[in-house]
Amino acid sequence: MIFHVGLAFLLDDNCASPPQFEDRIINGNVAKPNTTPWMAALHDYTGFVCGGTLITERNVLTAKHCIEKRNITTVLLGVYDRRCPFWIFSGVELYRPFKFVPFSGDIALIKLDRKVVYNAQIRPICIIIEQEPITWLPTQRFEAYGWGRTETGLTSQVLKTVSLNRVQCPAGQDPNGLICAWSWNGDTCNGDSGGPLAAKIIYKGKSIYAQFGIVSSGSPNCDNIGIYTDIMSYNSLLFIHHALDIILLHEK
Numbered sequence: 697m698i699f700h701v702g703l704a705f706l707l708d709d710n711c712a713s714p715p716q717f718e719d720r721i722i723n724g725n726v727a728k729p730n731t732t733p734w735m736a737a738l739h740d741y742t743g744f745v746c747g748g749t750l751i752t753e754r755n756v757l758t759a760k761h762c763i764e765k766r767n768i769t770t771v772l773l774g775v776y777d778r779r780c781p782f783w784i785f786s787g788v789e790l791y792r793p794f795k796f797v798p799f800s801g802d803i804a805l806i807k808l809d810r811k812v813v814y815n816a817q818i819r820p821i822c823i824i825i826e827q828e829p830i831t832w833l834p835t836q837r838f839e840a841y842g843w844g845r846t847e848t849g850l851t852s853q854v855l856k857t858v859s860l861n862r863v864q865c866p867a868g869q870d871p872n873g874l875i876c877a878w879s880w881n882g883d884t885c886n887g888d889s890g891g892p893l894a895a896k897i898i899y900k901g902k903s904i905y906a907q908f909g910i911v912s913s914g915s916p917n918c919d920n921i922g923i924y925t926d927i928m929s930y931n932s933l934l935f936i937h938h939a940l941d942i943i944l945l946h947e948k
Contacts (some may be wrong), residue, residue: 842888
């Protein structure tokens with residue numbers, strides 16, 4: 697997709713470049729190491745709960761249902777293999793789902809207790825801030841990422857990815873604020889929640905990799921249309937949070 701910029705801008709200009717895909721999350725492919733520096737793994741006292749994405753120096757984006765009944769205690773960053781994280785944050789503050797405006801979407805922010813130092817292993821995913829709605833191609837392709845349940849029935853220790861096509865949402869499902877996607881090659885599953893639905897786009901003449909959705913829900917057997925929160929419906933709120941973080945940091 698070629699993104700017509702207009703008044704659009706990036707939430708964080710330091711966001712990562714597009715990843716390289718190596719192999720071909722149910723029947724998904726193993727993601728290539730060191731190409732997804734924006735992935736986060738959320739843990740409570742029992743262990744792994746959900747995925748998420750680093751979107752600024754202080755904020756991790758995830759699904760609201762991941763934190764509603766969980767006490768998230770730890771956020772792992774720079775994660776490919778969940779057994780070997782690059783950076784562990786044990787101090788987190790949860791916005792349930794946002795501090796400012798209540799809404800029903802499956803989206804939430806986790807605020808870290810300190811700024812992230814960007815490097816090759818840790819860098820935010822690109823978030824487009826745009827007031828005009830996006831016109832998607834009918835066959836728009838995305839990639840979803842997660843450590844969720846695979847065909848073995850167990851969650852994956854290493855990050856997996858699957859390519860998906862945008863499709864019409866199931867009958868009876870309100871499509872507002874949602875992206876629906878599916879593929880014959882696989883689907884997201886339990887444990888993938890909170891992870892990103894992303895796509896490579898052209899922004900100001902260069903290729904970037906941007907997040908457009910959050911893994912929300914799907915079919916019970918993980919073999920049908922998946923439901924993803926459309927973050928473009930909420931990106932003005934993401935910008936407000938980031939702007940306030942900058943103000944508060946300068947006041948310290």
